[in-house]
Each structure stands twice: as structure tokens, then as C-alpha cells.
Amino acid sequence: MQPERLLIVTAVEAEAAAVRAGVQASGVHPDTVVVAPVGVGPAAAAAGTARLLTLAEAAGTPYRAVLSAGIAGGFPGRAVVGATVLGARTIAADLGAEAPDGFLPVDQLGFGSNLLEADPALRKTLTAALPAAIVGDILTLATVTGTAQTADILQTRHPRAVAEAMEGYGVACAAQLAGVPFAEIRTISNPIGPRDRAAWRLPEAFSALTEAVAAACG
Numbered sequence: 001m002q003p004e005r006l007l008i009v010t011a012v013e014a015e016a017a018a019v020r021a022g023v024q025a026s027g028v029h030p031d032t033v034v035v036a037p038v039g040v041g042p043a044a045a046a047a048g049t050a051r052l053l054t055l056a057e058a059a060g061t062p063y064r065a066v067l068s069a070g071i072a073g074g075f076p077g078r079a080v081v082g083a084t085v086l087g088a089r090t091i092a093a094d095l096g097a098e099a100p101d102g103f104l105p106v107d108q109l110g111f112g113s114n115l116l117e118a119d120p121a122l123r124k125t126l127t128a129a130l131p132a133a134i135v136g137d138i139l140t141l142a143t144v145t146g147t148a149q150t151a152d153i154l155q156t157r158h159p160r161a162v163a164e165a166m167e168g169y170g171v172a173c174a175a176q177l178a179g180v181p182f183a184e185i186r187t188i189s190n191p192i193g194p195r196d197r198a199a200w201r202l203p204e205a206f207s208a209l210t211e212a213v214a215a216a217c218g
């Protein structure tokens with residue numbers, strides 16, 4: 001009988017490579033962790049994760065948990081480049097309606113929730129394995145924030161948000177549907193604010209991701 005496996009979902013192959021290096025460094029049996037890049041954005045993340053969870057369930061080998069992992073933007077003053085962040089909650093920050101008075105999230109519109117909690121037991125395990133990690137909300141957006149104005153609006157609207165990325169809420173929706181525990185782990189590649197792609201510190205963020213995964217799996 002196969003041991004229960006952990007699924008780690010990333011957006012792009014470079015993130016998956018950093019995660020695989022962490023799994024290898026942790027010393028766990030490689031068959032116990034599956035790492036899959038499923039695409040950029042919440043739709044690709046939800047569809048790709050749902051497919052993997054469903055295939056595993058149909059084969060009689062369901063995953064014990066699913067992690068959304070990768071790099072992220074950090075809110076200034078809350079998470080610096082190179083930091084590791086653990087999501088207490090994943091929030092679909094642009095899922096809703098714009099109104100003259102401001103943004104209305106889907107829960108205020110009566111269409112479900114734009115917020116999903118990380119699994120408490122999984123979160124506890126990850127927090128213990130990563131004592132230096134910053135725990136807070138991680139926003140999911142289909143569009144990378146690229147102005148100081150949007151960064152300010154998001155930071156004010158989400159006082160407990162430490163980072164933004166593009167996949168967590170999609171992975172969380174797929175996990176919830178399948179009844180599989182979910183958590184999100186990210187390392188910061190860039191500050192959230194005016195777009196400056198040259199300032200993204202990808203090697204630093206990928207190294208931090210490898211280290212975080214090694215500690216989390218070990």
C-alpha cells in the first residue's frame with residue numbers, strides 16, 4: 001500500500017524546481033511528496049489542482065494535504081524580500097464588484113466567501129517547523145499590483161495581509177471541494193507597489209523557498 005502523499009502545487013516550473021530541491025534536502029522519501037506546476041493565476045490553479053486531487057482520489061490514493069507554494073509580493077513593512085510567509089487565511093482580494101463607495105467582496109454580494117482558512121492542524125505543523133516565518137493573510141489576485149495607490153488600498157482593506165500572489169485561493173477552493181486540508185506557503189521576491197520587474201529578487205526568493213520546504217517536509 002502507498003504511503004499517504006502530500007501535494008505541493010506551484011504556478012511555474014522555476015518554483016516547482018525550488019520546491020523539489022527542498023523536498024530532496026529534507027530527506028523524506030521522494031514518493032511521499034508530489035510537486036506540480038499548474039499555471040499562473042487562480043483559474044489555472046483551481047483547475048489544475050482539482051484535476052490532480054480528483055485523479056488521485058479515483059485511483060484510491062487521495063492526497064493527505066495540499067500546499068500552494070511559490071514566490072509572492074510582500075506588503076511594505078509587513079514582509080521583506082527573502083522572508084517566508086505562511087497563510088492564516090487566503091483571500092480572493094479582487095473577487096467581487098466595484099461600486100461608487102468602494103469594493104464589495106463576494107460574501108457581501110451573497111455569493112459564497114472570498115476567504116478560506118488554512119487547515120488548523122497543517123498550519124500548526126508548518127508554524128512549528130518554520131518559527132521565523134511570518135503568519136498572516138495572503139491575498140490572491142489575478143492581476144499583480146503595480147501602483148502605490150493599489151498597494152495602499154489593499155493594505156488598508158486587509159490589515160492582516162502580509163503578501164499577495166496569484167494562486168492560493170484557487171488551490172484552496174479545489175482542496176475544499178475535495179475535502180483535503182490546505183495551506184499556503186510563500187517566499188517574498190518583491191515588494192508590492194509601483195511595478196519594477198528588475199527589482200524582483202528571484203534567486204533569493206527561490207533559495208528561501210527551497211529552505212522553507214526542506215524545513216517543512218523534514
Ligand SMILES: O=C(O)c1cccc(C(=O)CC[C@H]2O[C@@H](n3cnc4c(=O)[nH]cnc43)[C@H](O)[C@@H]2O)c1
Nearest residue numbers: 011012040041071072073144145164165166167197
Ligand atoms: O512579470 C510579471 O508581471 C509577472 C506576471 C505574472 C507572473 C509572473 C511570475 O513570475 C510568475 C510567478 C508567481 O509569482 C507570484 N508573485 C510574485 N510576486 C507577486 C506579486 O507582487 N503579486 C502577485 N503575485 C506575485 C505569483 O503567484 C505568480 O504566479 C510575473
